[in-house]
Amino acid sequence: ILNVEQSPQSLHVQEGDSTNFTCSFPSSNFYALHWYRWETAKSPEALFVMTLNGDEKKKGRISATLNTKEGYSYLYIKGSQPEDSATYLCAFQTGANNLFFGTGTRLTVIP
Amino acid sequence: GAGVSQSPSNKVTEKGKDVELRCDPISGHTALYWYRQSLGQGLEFLIYFQGNSAPDKSGLPSDRFSAERTGGSVSTLTIQRTQQEDSAVYLCASSPGTHASTDTQYFGPGTRLTVL
Numbered sequence: 001i002l003n004v005e006q007s008p009q010s011l012h013v014q015e016g017d018s019t020n021f022t023c024s025f026p027s028s029n030f031y032a033l034h035w036y037r038w039e040t041a042k043s044p045e046a047l048f049v050m051t052l053n054g055d056e057k058k059k060g061r062i063s064a065t066l067n068t069k070e071g072y073s074y075l076y077i078k079g080s081q082p083e084d085s086a087t088y089l090c091a092f093q094t095g096a097n098n099l100f101f102g103t104g105t106r107l108t109v110i111p
Numbered sequence: 112g113a114g115v116s117q118s119p120s121n122k123v124t125e126k127g128k129d130v131e132l133r134c135d136p137i138s139g140h141t142a143l144y145w146y147r148q149s150l151g152q153g154l155e156f157l158i159y160f161q162g163n164s165a166p167d168k169s170g171l172p173s174d175r176f177s178a179e180r181t182g183g184s185v186s187t188l189t190i191q192r193t194q195q196e197d198s199a200v201y202l203c204a205s206s207p208g209t210h211a212s213t214d215t216q217y218f219g220p221g222t223r224l225t226v227l
Contacts, residue, residue, distance in 0.1 A: 004153070032213045043114070043218040044202070051213055089154065098144070098170065099216070101154035
């Protein structure tokens with residue numbers, strides 16, 4: 001089992017604040033890094049798949065960066081809104097077919 | 112279009128009973144995955160099906176767990192002689208399977224299993 005760590009475990013921010021979280025993963029046997037958003041009572045929703053060192057992806061107010069050499073990815077949310085409240089999961093993929101998930105960062109945006 | 116569906120959404124069972132969880136993947140997706148999330152844990156890979164290839168069962172925690180995928184579509188995860196530690200949310204995901212290593216996985220809503 002590969003160790004994928006996410007920090008912080010949970011986070012409360014005020015509406016309008018920007019925030020970021022970290023995903024740490026092994027720096028060897030890297031194939032891809034996935035970010036998902038999981039809202040309560042819904043299915044996890046894919047945000048990004050990143051494969052190259054230095055990748056940056058953006059979707060609206062959410063963006064992510066990737067450093068495969070040091071084994072971390074950051075997820076940024078600019079101007080947080082209450083609807084951003086969810087658990088954000090990262091998943092590390094080796095050349096195999098399965099994903100190794102972190103335990104997630106639970107974000108609560110306070111109106 | 113229809114996403115991944117799972118049934119039942121909730122299942123409460125008694126220790127020692129068998130349970131079956133069902134997953135209907137997105138039509139045309141050749142790859143299907145089962146995961147589970149126990150309380151306070153991350154998503155844990157259980158099993159992976161790709162087309163007609165032999166499934167990757169490396170994540171199944173014990174021989175009480177089995178899964179099949181009939182006709183390359185619907186999948187059933189069976190847990191025999193359930194134990195309290197089997198209580199978890201069981202998630203199914205499917206992906207197109209065209210570029211398996213980086214395909215986005217589309218998740219179902221999960222089945223919450225509680226073993227009393």
